Amino acid sequence: MVYVSVMELFSIGIGPSSSHTVGPMRAGKRFADALESAALSPDRLRVRLHGSLAATGLGHGTPAAALAGLYGWDPVTCDPVAVPVLWERLADEGELNIRGMRLAYTDVVFEPRARHYGHPNALTFEAYDDDGTLVRAVTYLSIGGGFIQQAGGDEVPAGVAKEPSFSTAAGLLDLCHGTSIAEVAWSEELALGRSEDAVRAGLDAIWNAMNASIEEGIRQEGPLPGGLGAQRRAKTSWESVEGMHAFEGGAEQRLLVYAMAVNEQNAGGGRIVTAPTNGAAGVIPAVIRYAVDLGLGEDGIRGFLLTATAIGSLIKANASISGAEAGCQGEVGSACAMAAAGLTSVWGGTPQQVENAAEIAMEHHLGLTCDPVGGLVQIPCIERNAVAASTALTAARISLMGDGIHMVSLDVVIETMRQTGEDMSSRYKETAEGGLAVNVPYC
Numbered sequence: 001m002v003y004v005s006v007m008e009l010f011s012i013g014i015g016p017s018s019s020h021t022v023g024p025m026r027a028g029k030r031f032a033d034a035l036e037s038a039a040l041s042p043d044r045l046r047v048r049l050h051g052s053l054a055a056t057g058l059g060h061g062t063p064a065a066a067l068a069g070l071y072g073w074d075p076v077t078c079d080p081v082a083v084p085v086l087w088e089r090l091a092d093e094g095e096l097n098i099r100g101m102r103l104a105y106t107d108v109v110f111e112p113r114a115r116h117y118g119h120p121n122a123l124t125f126e127a128y129d130d131d132g133t134l135v136r137a138v139t140y141l142s143i144g145g146g147f148i149q150q151a152g153g154d155e156v157p158a159g160v161a162k163e164p165s166f167s168t169a170a171g172l173l174d175l176c177h178g179t180s181i182a183e184v185a186w187s188e189e190l191a192l193g194r195s196e197d198a199v200r201a202g203l204d205a206i207w208n209a210m211n212a213s214i215e216e217g218i219r220q221e222g223p224l225p226g227g228l229g230a231q232r233r234a235k236t237s238w239e240s241v242e243g244m245h246a247f248e249g250g251a252e253q254r255l256l257v258y259a260m261a262v263n264e265q266n267a268g269g270g271r272i273v274t275a276p277t278n279g280a281a282g283v284i285p286a287v288i289r290y291a292v293d294l295g296l297g298e299d300g301i302r303g304f305l306l307t308a309t310a311i312g313s314l315i316k317a318n319a320s321i322s323g324a325e326a327g328c329q330g331e332v333g334s335a336c337a338m339a340a341a342g343l344t345s346v347w348g349g350t351p352q353q354v355e356n357a358a359e360i361a362m363e364h365h366l367g368l369t370c371d372p373v374g375g376l377v378q379i380p381c382i383e384r385n386a387v388a389a390s391t392a393l394t395a396a397r398i399s400l401m402g403d404g405i406h407m408v409s410l411d412v413v414i415e416t417m418r419q420t421g422e423d424m425s426s427r428y429k430e431t432a433e434g435g436l437a438v439n440v441p442y443c
């Protein structure tokens with residue numbers, strides 16, 4: 001399975017984390033909906049958070065997201081402000097009634113040492129009768145980017161092609177004789193059974209939500225939640241670069257602010273687009289907006305997103321987009337590669353130059369660890385997105401200066417990223433047990 005629909009890879013949701021917030025919300029909803037469909041009406045619920053979801057779950061809003069899902073809330077339509085309130089209410093009141101079932105504060109169990117064999121991000125929902133008999137228990141894996149899978153299941157998620165036309169970057173390039181990577185991705189979207197109008201509408205909705213997160217991010221100010229004391233900086237940064245002329249580097253300065261604005265929205269639990277994860281949500285919107293400022297139109301935006309989707313699909317299938325699996329090279333590195341590819345394509349690059357740009361961007365993120373201070377998606381994440389947006393621009397420029405012929409292929413870099421992620425200590429995979437997370441004082 002390689003091709004993942006643009007609608008799944010870029011899903012509209014809430015911050016601060018695709019794997020720790022969006023995934024658990026979807027899992028909770030799926031579990032509670034399944035109880036209802038099976039006409040089961042248990043008395044009590046329990047949620048067990050395993051591995052990384054327990055280690056950094058509080059900072060990522062995982063318990064609140066799981067509760068919201070059990071209530072039937074959806075990441076696309078829920079009120080982002082209402083989600084964290086659920087966890088606060090449970091802590092205050094000691095017990096909630098969720099769709100007729102009781103859940104006590106002590107029923108949310110944190111098990112950071114319980115690492116599920118399927119994935120480091122796992123959570124189990126349990127339902128009990130009033131005599132304490134277990135009625136149903138399901139473990140879900142939150143595999144990154146908001147995608148979830150039932151542990152032990154082999155279902156193909158909606159929006160993922162069972163028989164895509166390519167499985168490697170080399171295979172993708174083989175399809176590009178007289179066609180662009182965006183056109184190949186477009187064909188894959190239609191092959192998933194969507195109409196042309198539906199794909200166009202979906203692409204436009206994704207960009208509109210991305211752009212809205214930029215606009216909202218440069219309006220907000222004040223401290224970010226979580227107790228770290230980090231302040232939002234996008235608004236004041238925007239005020240200093242808004243009118244800056246191109247010859248002063250204004251466009252590049254604004255690129256950095258766009259990325260920070262989105263990631264501050266994400267850190268604040270606001271509405272953002274997973275791209276391809278929440279922690280890395282600022283890179284692609286920032287680079288698209290940069291190109292829009294320079295004249296990119298709506299067809300170009302669609303082409304950018306489709307090109308980025310083809311590259312993101314390759315990385316997801318052949319390595320990982322999950323920080324808990326591969327460290328930050330899997331999150332911000334992937335977003336950077338996707339953005340570099342998208343920008344190169346809309347700047348007229350050949351498919352070979354697009355592949356080269358993605359390769360350059362990923363190559364220079366290899367080994368990047370995930371070490372969020374306090375388990376919050378703030379430091380280093382917010383600045384890291386701005387740096388990666390800048391790197392995407394550099395990668396596109398380097399590739400466009402060449403002819404697409406290069407020594408290290410994207411396939412090799414993706415495989416290297418996978419191996420590096422496997423070798424990486426779990427301390428650097430979204431557990432907040434190493435790196436900056438232990439060296440920056442945080443109370």
Ligand code: SF4
Pocket residue numbers: 279280323327328329331332369370371372376377378380381384430
């Ligand atoms: S350090 Fe990177 S992978 Fe880790 S939470 Fe931040 S953005 Fe995500």
